[in-house]
Amino acid sequence: MSTKLFVAQLSFDTTDQGLRTFFEKHGAVADAHVITDRVTTRSKGFGFVEMTNDDEAQAAIKALDGHELDGRTIAVSVARPQTSRPPNSTPQKSNYDKRSKNFRSGFRRR
Secondary structure, three states: OOEEEEEEOOOOOOOHHHHHHHHHOOOOEEEEEEEEOOOOOOEEEEEEEEEOOHHHHHHHHHHHOOOEEOOEEOEEEEOOOOOOOOOOOOOOOOOEEOOOOEEOOOOOOO
């Protein structure tokens, strides 16, 4: 069974291939992915590595947590499952007053 690892505090210069190569020294890597921003395509500073063997994944955590990659000290741990977030059903408060068709300040006259 494979184990997914969370890798934090990555350098913005770290690539998927660089992350994969760094972890392959400690076992077989099924997938390595650096998370990037959709708009700027710049790294967000964290990523995920999927190791094919649980024992190799634990060995990689022990060996690589606190080590340096591309000039940054990384943190490695087992990835937690993504939790579902409730949709934002609360409407946002607006400063637009429909009656006077004007923006209002935080204080209203009574």
